[in-house]
Every structure is written in structure tokens, then in C-alpha cells.
Amino acid sequence: xxxxxxxxxxxxxxxxxxxxxxxxxxxxxxxxxxxxxxxxxxxxxxxxxxxxxxxxxxxxxxxxxxxxxxxxxxxxxxxxxxxxxxxxxxxxxxxxxxxxxxxxxxxxxxxxxxxxxxxxxxxxxxxxxxxxxxxxxxxxxxxxxxxxxxxxxxxxxxxxxxxxxxxxxxxxxxxxxxxxxxxxxxxxxxxxxxxxxxxxxxxxxxxxxxxxxxxxxxxxxxxxxxxxxxxxxxxxxxxxxxxxxxxxxxxxxxxxxxxxxxxxxxxxxxxxxxxxxxxxxxxxxxxxxxxxxxxxxxxxxxxxxxxxxxxxxxxxxxxxxxx
Amino acid sequence: xxxxxxxxxxxxxxxxxxxxxxxxxxxxxxxxxxxxxxxxxxxxxxxxxxxxxxxxxxxxxxxxxxxxxxxxxxxxxxxxxxxxxxxxxxxxxxxxxxxxxxxxxxxxxxxxxxxxxxxxxxxxxxxxxxxxxxxxxxxxxxxxxxxxxxxxxxxxxxxxxxxxxxxxxxxxxxxxxxxxxxxxxxxxxxxxxxxxxxxxxxxxxxxxxxxxxxxxxxxxxxxxxxxxxxxxxxxxxxxxxxxxxxxxxxxxxxxxxxxxxxxxxxxxxxxxxxxxxxxx
Numbered sequence: 001x002x003x004x005x006x007x008x009x010x011x012x013x014x015x016x017x018x019x020x021x022x023x024x025x026x027x028x029x030x031x032x033x034x035x036x037x038x039x040x041x042x043x044x045x046x047x048x049x050x051x052x053x054x055x056x057x058x059x060x061x062x063x064x065x066x067x068x069x070x071x072x073x074x075x076x077x078x079x080x081x082x083x084x085x086x087x088x089x090x091x092x093x094x095x096x097x098x099x100x101x102x103x104x105x106x107x108x109x110x111x112x113x114x115x116x117x118x119x120x121x122x123x124x125x126x127x128x129x130x131x132x133x134x135x136x137x138x139x140x141x142x143x144x145x146x147x148x149x150x151x152x153x154x155x156x157x158x159x160x161x162x163x164x165x166x167x168x169x170x171x172x173x174x175x176x177x178x179x180x181x182x183x184x185x186x187x188x189x190x191x192x193x194x195x196x197x198x199x200x201x202x203x204x205x206x207x208x209x210x211x212x213x214x215x216x217x218x219x220x221x222x223x224x225x226x227x228x229x230x231x232x233x234x235x236x237x238x239x240x241x242x243x244x245x246x247x248x249x250x251x252x253x254x255x256x257x258x259x260x261x262x263x264x265x266x267x268x269x270x271x272x273x274x275x276x277x278x279x280x281x282x283x284x285x286x287x288x289x290x291x292x293x294x295x296x297x298x299x300x301x302x303x304x305x306x307x308x309x310x311x312x313x314x315x316x317x318x319x320x321x322x323x
Numbered sequence: 324x325x326x327x328x329x330x331x332x333x334x335x336x337x338x339x340x341x342x343x344x345x346x347x348x349x350x351x352x353x354x355x356x357x358x359x360x361x362x363x364x365x366x367x368x369x370x371x372x373x374x375x376x377x378x379x380x381x382x383x384x385x386x387x388x389x390x391x392x393x394x395x396x397x398x399x400x401x402x403x404x405x406x407x408x409x410x411x412x413x414x415x416x417x418x419x420x421x422x423x424x425x426x427x428x429x430x431x432x433x434x435x436x437x438x439x440x441x442x443x444x445x446x447x448x449x450x451x452x453x454x455x456x457x458x459x460x461x462x463x464x465x466x467x468x469x470x471x472x473x474x475x476x477x478x479x480x481x482x483x484x485x486x487x488x489x490x491x492x493x494x495x496x497x498x499x500x501x502x503x504x505x506x507x508x509x510x511x512x513x514x515x516x517x518x519x520x521x522x523x524x525x526x527x528x529x530x531x532x533x534x535x536x537x538x539x540x541x542x543x544x545x546x547x548x549x550x551x552x553x554x555x556x557x558x559x560x561x562x563x564x565x566x567x568x569x570x571x572x573x574x575x576x577x578x579x580x581x582x583x584x585x586x587x588x589x590x591x592x593x594x595x596x597x598x599x600x601x602x603x
Contacts, residue, residue, distance in 0.1 A: 011540050014547060017578045017587050018564040023542060150367040177367060183434075186496070190503035226541035228511040244505035247540035318543065 008266050011249030022319050024251050027266045030218040031302035033087045037210045039100065042077035047095060049083060050210040058085055058095040067308055068100040069158040069167040082159070082209045086301050099307045102297075103159040103206055105130045105166070106199070106273040108178045109149050116163070119153055122272030124233045129163045130155065136167050143169035143282070150177035152276060156310050159206045170199075170310025171279045178276055187242040196241050196292035197281040198254060198314035199274060200300035200307065218263075218302070220254070220293040221271035222246055234270035240278035241290035244318050252293055253317035258284065259304035265295060287313035331472040332480075336451040337388050337462030339477065340403060343448070343484075344385035350430030351378040359427025359434065363417050374427070380406065388455075389462035400455045407449035414442055428490070435489040444487040504568040505543035514539075514546045518565045521575035523592045527561055530554050530579060544568065554589075558582040564592075 012024045035058075037051035047058045066072045068081070077083065081100040088094040105128050107121035115137070117130045130153070132140055144153060152173055157166040174181070204215035223239040226247045246252075248267050255262040271294040280289050292314060295303065305312045351374050361377060362370040384406060387399035410428075417424055418437040425434040426441045433441075465473065485491055501507075515536075518524050536548040537560075545564045552561040559579045566574035576592030 011538070011547070013585065014549060014560070014562040014578070014580065015540075015542055015564075017580060017590075018547070018562065018576050019542070019545065148367065179370070187502050187506055190505055224506075226546075227508075228539055228541065228546070242503075242506055244543040245508070245541050246543070249540060250542055 008249035008268065011247065012251070012266075015249075024249075025253065025264050025319065027218065027251055028264045030216075030298055031263075032092055033089075034298055034302045035085045035087070035092070036215055036298055037083060038208065039077050039079050039081040039083050041079060042074055044073075044075055047074065047077065047083070047085070047098065049085065052210060052213075052216060057093075058087065058098075059093055060095055061088075064095050065097045066100070067098070067102070069165065072100075074098075082206045082215075084297055084301055084307065097306070099301075101158045101160070101206065102156065102202075102307045103164040104154075104156050104170070104201060104307075104310065105164050106154045106201065106277075106294075107152070108273070108276070109147060109151050109153050111149060112147055117147060117153065122235050122276070123270050124235075130157065131160075131163050131165045133165055133167075136165075140166055140169050143171065144173040146173065146175075150179065152178055152273075154273075154277065154279075154310070156308055168308060168310075170282070171277060172282060174278070181237065181276065181278075184238050184240050184242075190242055190244070192244075192318055194241055194243055194292055194316050194318075195257075195288040196243075196290040196314065196316065197279070197284070197287065197311045198256075198300070198303070198305070198316075199291055199294045199311045200297055200305065201271070201294045202297050203269065216298060217268060217296050218265055218299045219268035220252060220265045220295045220299060221269035221274070222248075222250075222252070222267040222293055223271040223275035223291055225267070225270040230270060234272060236270060236272045236275035239275040239290060241288070241292060243292060243316070246318065250318070253319075254293060254295070254303060255315045255317075256304045257287065257313040257315055259312075261302075261304045263299065263303055265293070265299050268296070281309075281311040281313055283309045284311065284313045292316040328472060328476065331470065332476050333454050333458055334460060334465045335473050335477045335480065336455050337458070337460075338466045339480065340448065340452055340455075341385040341388040341462050344381040344388070344403075347429055348378045348381040348385065350432060351375070351381075351427070353430050359425040359430075360417060361413050362427065363421050363424045364413070389466075392459065392461045396461065397456050400452055400458075404449050404452035404456070407445050407452055411442060411445045411449065414445060418442075432490040432493050435493065438489070440487045440489060444484065447483075447487070503544075504566075507567065509546070509567045511539060511546070514548070514565050514567065518548065518563055518575055521565075521592075523563065523575045523577045526591055527552070527577055527579070530559065531561055552579060554579060559588060 015024045035051055037049040040050050041048040049056050066074055077100050084099045085095050086097045088096045105119050107119040109117050110120045111118040115132050119128045119130055154171040155166040155169045157164045203217055204212045209215040223236055224243045224245050225234050226245045227234055246267055250267045251264050253264050274291040274294045278290050362374050365373050384403045391399050414426055414437050423436055426437045427433050530552040532551040532553055536550055538549040540547050544567050548563045550561040552559040559581055562578050564576045578587050579589040581588050
């Protein structure tokens with residue numbers, strides 16, 4: 001079973017006993033349309049994936065899209081690639097979209113050396129090296145004009161060895177360094193429903209997706225995690241949206257505002273870097289600014305998100321029973 | 324102005340400047356003071372060191388004003404005057420370079436863009452420091468033997484400074500605005516204090532095994548604490564929910580949950596069963 005569930009389950013059980021079952025609805029299981037695993041073989045008509053359930057096969061149709069830093073042909077998938085598959089509405093056999101080796105780097109720039117950046121994702125997670133290849137550098141620098149230490153960075157790319165090769169930016173960089181972020185003005189009204197954007201992160205760092213239970217974990221990292229109930233460091237700041245303080249184990253109702261898909265996801269981690277941003281989703285059209293949750297890869301795709309877009313406009317409901 | 328009042332005015336500057344410098348130095352150590360004041364003029368990597376250097380300089384000046392007299396004291400007072408004079412120049416440059424930047428005089432509190440009030444205040448303090456040159460007593464002596472004249476002069480000057488300080492307004496807005504409890508950061512210690520003062524805590528005293536919570540977590544306005552317990556020879560989890568605001572007496576609830584079977588064996592406080600749904 002996924003990590004932290006036991007702890008989360010215990011907390012949910014006790015919270016329910018004290019506040020009633022509405023306060024923490026049970027998480028919904030991950031949609032059967034989503035699979036993640038390691039590519040065993042890919043031909044022009046079928047993809048074979050090693051998943052925790054064993055080997056699974058997926059067929060394609062004309063509309064199936066394959067992505068690895070850009071659109072590719074199915075035969076370009078290589079054995080050993082970490083792949084996420086969203087299946088068609090008609091059944092699990094037909095793949096609708098396949099992403100391979102997808103990685104995301106969200107955090108603050110620590111160092112720049114030529115074409116590569118060292119990014120601190122916060123929360124004590126290991127620092128990541130991002131390479132900005134010539135092909136993508138124009139695109140990245142339009143949205144990230146200041147690639148200097150202290151400024152924020154958020155891009156999606158492809159994992160190659162220990163590095164991430166950025167292919168597209170998923171936010172517009174704030175014009176000020178992280179340290180100069182303005183404080184959230186005092187909030188007087190509080191609502192249990194908050195609109196913002198939902199992003200994604202990969203709890204398994206792209207390693208052995210078929211064996212690591214973290215790769216299959218449904219859930220979300222939360223930008224307003226209570227510091228007292230969290231083991232380890234959570235160097236988050238006050239997020240710009242008025243989201244309630246919660247601990248791991250709580251559940252969030254998330255709705256994708258575009259596709260209207262909904263799910264209840266458990267809070268499993270601290271989303272330090274997401275609390276630093278107060279951005280819009282560049283590919284989604286109008287919506288509210290600020291991040292409400294950073295979903296795991298699996299939950300993000302299950303809610304209809306496109307990994308390469310990096311975000312979707314979402315509405316979050318937390319039943320905190322404050323009335 | 325009579326010589327007596329003039330003398331008191333000059334003497335009062337010593338402790339006043341020292342206190343202001345101390346406060347400024349302390350505020351600069353706190354996080355959130357980067358990208359204000361002098362730090363705006365240097366590159367990203369140098370901002371923290373520059374802020375800390377300013378802070379040390381201010382602390383040293385404050386100590387010198389309080390404790391040193393004679394020629395050495397005069398040097399300290401002239402340096403303090405120069406410090407404020409330089410800050411007027413620096414603030415004017417910062418204002419021209421980045422009109423949005425705060426002065427950083429009191430760290431993160433001074434986020435309001437530098438205006439004429441801030442500049443006037445710095446100039447006034449420079450004059451105040453210059454006025455103390457040549458005084459016989461040390462700052463500490465003024466504090467230990469105050470006269471009514473000192474009090475009146477100090478009060479008038481504090482009013483003037485308060486009028487010139489944007490930080491006070493910032494503090495007032497921060498203090499007067501109460502955020503909804505679901506958004507407010509509350510220390511675990513405060514929660515624990517509230518729990519230990521409650522009737523529910525005393526009622527469960529016989530069941531509890533340890534004094535420290537095994538687990539704590541938060542859900543909006545509520546913080547939960549789980550303790551080990553023993554009831555009729557069976558291990559139980561004693562779980563408290565502590566409301567972070569509202570009336571103290573009704574803000575604590577508890578349940579005893581049998582560890583093996585997971586069933587709720589007892590509840591107390593304004594309780595939390597399924598009936599709770601429609602109320603609150």
C-alpha cells in the first residue's frame with residue numbers, strides 16, 4: 001500500500017470520531033484509467049508496461065498522443081522509460097495519452113552554470129540540476145526572464161540520468177526574488193471552497209515506477225501544512241490563497257474546473273515550493289491565482305490534467321466545519 | 324526655551340537613540356528584512372551580510388551611547404549622528420533606484436515605500452545624535468535618575484516620532500486584524516495550555532499513561548492530540564480535539580478509542596458523535 005496511509009488513516013479515524021464523518025471524507029481510489037510503470041516494449045501498435053500488477057498491454061488508436069519532451073512516435077519509446085498512461089473512456093486497454101520520462105522542477109534557483117541551473121525544491125528534498133537545451137531555452141526565458149539565484153523556476157521536462165532537461169515552462173516567473181515576496185494581506189472571510197490552480201509533483205523521482213509504492217500513491221502535497229504535526233522540515237511560506245491549515249492525513253475535495261472531474265485526495269506531504277508561487281495557469285485561460293495543492297502524478301492525470309501543461313484550474317473543498 | 328529644558332532634551336536623546344537602535348538591530352535579525360533599505364543597492368548574495376552588518380553597527384552604537392562618556396563617548400555620538408546622516412543619503416538613493424522598496428529601518432515592519440516621513444525621521448535622529456555631543460552623563464545615568472522634565476520632553480518626542488513612523492501603523496493593522504482561526508498559525512504550546520486547563524483533561528487524568536502526546540495534527544480550527552491510555556486493563560488511545568479559538572470551556576473534546584478493536588469506548592466534551600452533524 002502507498003506510503004503514509006496508515007498514519008493518515010489513523011488520523012482520519014480519530015478526526016471522524018471527534019468531528020463527525022463529514023470533516024474528513026474518505027479518499028476516492030485512483031481512477032482505473034490511469035497506469036504508471038516502466039516500458040518493457042513499445043511497437044507501432046502496442047505498448048507493454050511493467051506495473052505493480054504485472055505486465056500490462058495498451059493498444060493505440062489514431063488519436064493517441066505520446067510525449068517525451070515533445071510529441072514523439074510510439075516506436076521512440078525506449079524500454080526502461082518511466083511512463084504514465086491515461087486510458088480512453090472506453091476501457092483500460094486503449095491508451096489515450098502516454099507520457100514518458102516526464103519530470104518537473106519547481107523551486108528556487110540556487111546556482112547557475114552556463115546552461116544548467118541548480119534548483120532547491122524546498123522541504124529538504126534533494127536539489128536538482130536542470131539543463132536548458134538550446135531548443136527550449138527561448139521558450140523558457142520568455143516566461144522566466146531572470147535565471148538568477150534567488151528567483152523562482154518551474155518547468156516540465158524529461159529525465160535524463162540524474163538531470164532534468166527542461167522542455168517547457170509551466171508558470172510565469174514572479175518579477176521579484178523569493179525573499180521579496182509580498183505578504184498575504186490579512187484575510188477576514190474564510191470559505192471552505194477555494195479556487196486556484198492544482199499542480200503536480202513526482203513523489204518517486206522517476207525511479208522504478210513499477211516497484212516503488214510512492215510512484216503509485218494517490219494524494220497531494222499541501223501548501224498550508226501545519227508545522228507542528230509534520231515530521232521533517234516544511235519550509236513553506238504563507239500561501240497567497242486563504243487555504244486552511246491542515247496536517248497529513250486530512251483529505252481535500254479537488255475538482256478540475258475544465259473537465260469537471262472530481263476526486264477526494266489525502267494530504268501526504270508538504271508542498272513548500274508551491275506555497276512560494278502565486279501564479280495563474282498559463283495554459284488554462286482565466287482563473288484564480290495561487291496554488292491550492294500539488295497532486296501526485298497519478299492523481300493529477302486521474303483528474304484530467306496534462307502533465308506537460310503542469311497545472312489546471314481547480315476548486316478545492318475542505319470540510320473543516322467552521323460554521 | 325529655558326536651559327533646563329534644553330539640557331533635559333539633550334540628555335533624553337541618549338537612552339531614546341539607544342532604544343531605537345536596539346529595536347532596529349533586533350528587527351533586522353528577524354527574517355523578512357531582505358530587499359529593503361541598503362540591501363536593495365547590493366547584489367542578491369550580499370543582502371543578508373549587509374543587513375547583518377548594519378544590525379551589528381547599530382547594536383554597537385546603542386551600547387556605546389548607554390555606557391561610554393568623555394572623549395570616547397563623543398566619538399561614539401558623532402559616529403551615531405553620521406550613521407543616521409548616511410542613512411538619509413542611502414534612503415534617498417534607494418528611493419530613486421526602487422520607489423517601491425521599504426526602508427528596512429525596523430526590518431520586515433518597514434515595508435512601506437520610503438516617503439518623506441521616513442527621511443525626516445532619519446534626519447531628525449541625526450540631529451538628535453549630534454546634540455548629545457559634549458554631554459557629561461552617560462545614557463544609563465539619565466535612565467537611572469529621571470526628572471519630570473525628562474518625562475515630558477520624552478513624551479513629546481515620542482509623539483513626534485510615532486507620527487513619523489509608518490511601522491506603527493503596520494503594527495496596528497497586523498494586531499487589529501484577526502484572521503479566521505482556520506488560517507491562523509497557532510503554536511502547539513498554546514494548544515497544550517488550553518487543553519491542560521480544561522475539564523475534559525482532568526476528567527481523563529485517570530486513564531492517561533504518558534504526559535506527552537504521541538501524535539498531533541491540525542484540521543482547520545481544531546488541533547488534535549493523541550495520548551496513550553489504559554482503561555479497565557485495555558490499551559486505549561485518548562484523543563483530544565482542541566478548538567483554537569472561541570470560548571475556552573467548550574473548546575475541548577475527547578474520545579477514548581480501544582486500540583485493538585478501534586471502537587469508541589467513551590466521549591467527553593461537547594461531543595462528537597454522528598448527531599454532531601447538524602449542530603456546531
